[in-house]
Amino acid sequence: MDSTNHVNSNKITINDVADALGVSKTTVSRAISGKGRIGNETRTRVLNYISEHNYSPNVIAKGLATSRTYNIGFVIPGDYRIIDIPFFQKCLFSISETASELDYDVIVSTINGNDISHLERLITNHKVDGIILARTVENDPSIRYLLENHVPFVTLGTTDEEGVVQIDNDHFNACVELTSLLLLKGITNLGLIGGSKNHVVNHKRYDGYIKAHEKLDRTVNYENIYLDVNNMAGIDRAVDDLLEHGVHCIICMDDSICHHVLNKLSRDHMLVPQDVKIASFYDSALMEINSISNTAITSIKFDIQEMGSTACQTLINLSEGREVKPIQLLG
Amino acid sequence: MDSTNHVNSNKITINDVADALGVSKTTVSRAISGKGRIGNETRTRVLNYISEHNYSPNVIAKGLATSRTYNIGFVIPGDYRIIDIPFFQKCLFSISETASELDYDVIVSTINGNDISHLERLITNHKVDGIILARTVENDPSIRYLLENHVPFVTLGTTDEEGVVQIDNDHFNACVELTSLLLLKGITNLGLIGGSKNHVVNHKRYDGYIKAHEKLDRTVNYENIYLDVNNMAGIDRAVDDLLEHGVHCIICMDDSICHHVLNKLSRDHMLVPQDVKIASFYDSALMEINSISNTAITSIKFDIQEMGSTACQTLINLSEGREVKPIQLLG
DNA sequence: CTGAAAGCGCTTACAG
């Protein structure tokens, strides 16, 4: 038992295997990477030795030589309220999973409001090969920063910025669909509650809501649209108002809102869907919790896992210099 | 606009500043690190140049030279059910925050059941200086692995393993306290619902539950203890049984369970605390959601943020070779 | 107080 605390005190290096095999480390390197010409027999000899003595290359050293880190950054908002949405958690999982498969790791970082210092640190410290932006806002400072510094990055969710690679569910169309569905069902008196207009997602959903009305030639009742609702008190108030206005269905822009709405209704002894119907965009674990109470909710399901995985794949392709499609809409 | 996708294409290096100043890079290095003798005037000259031209050292290169990465690994269970507990999320945040302050970053990795391959990859790839284990199980394979490979690590939560640095809330005593409180309040007919016995936390809590009974000379009703309850159906059944047994209060071992219990009760039109009382250990966002429905729940609050921050601090101290207290119980 | 040199563990033209 050695007393130092250093990781891997007795790691074997490329020099060791070169010496042991009586070849140059160039050769060993080539056997591993598969790049450059190398004799078939030599290669297998090296490869065998390597797996027997289970040597594994020092990724950091490789990184220094190739200007890569084999890390990607996953940047999420540092705001507790937003963070509770299981969306990020699920994303992180699927990103981490597919990163692992490609021998990458993911560094998580936060951005707090307009303070992107953590992001900057990540970049100036050369800690990552690229960034996945979990949420973007209008006129996003992190997007500007990444663009200016030529850092490969993709965004989860749509942004209006030019030339940004974005992975998204098709919120606009999904929302058009959901709204249309409700309207066609004959539910005309709709209410809408949504979070910060600052988030592009919410904007897209709002647009979809409006669009559905246009397409079906219905008039939008703007009085029943509550945006920028960020706290529970606000939700309570919105629900009170909507009920007073006699809406038949409340559409919630995200599941966090939906959850609170349901809670509020239950406190008021209102039954769903008898007294008022509820619809929501993507369904998370929060929704699962509610679903056990058998409340019938119309909701649209997005495949978050696929989103994370696609984002990760795309970013790595991008950072390794491959071509990628600039906009990818899923589901 | 240059067309390569490489991060920081035109980064300035230590050589550049050495050349510009007509000193050796040794000197520049010393000015930055503060190690080794260096003239006062020289130091400030270097430091000034650096901040003006905002040079920042390549952490990767530094890492290669010093065998460090300035990354720490945060390892969480890859199981969705467990993961939904906001505990990990909050931990991640506070760890990430304090890591940032110390110029470290955090790589998130998962371990799936007994499969610790992701962890192994992280270590053999030299990606981190140490590990924070978010949850440990009895006879934990990751602990064994880390121990064998002399990797500095700390665990969140208690483990029985020898010589493991652990940061924990004092679950045992907290549970003794909570249980005693209930017993002394005159609530004698208690029920307990807990998750996998495999997790040390649950064990500690269970022990605390028993201990409280012993201390107050009460007999434990083992029929009303439901452990290894992992799914909603199980919780439903446990609640049904407990109600049938006429318990006055149900203690939930974690808030995920508590949440489901509350849901189940509400479906059964049981009122809390009129019909049955509820107590729970640590209160998360899940609980906040419930608290708006004004259900009176007795619960113990732990400071997760402090836990994460302490863990991070301790790990970094450990990995940098400093002395640390082997066991730290908070709150 | 300062610097030349070797080294961290890899990769990759270049030459043979």
Next chain:
DNA sequence: CTGAAAGCGCTTACAG
């Protein structure tokens, strides 16, 4: 097909 050498951007004895 293979190797010697330079280089990635730092740190750190060692010498002066």
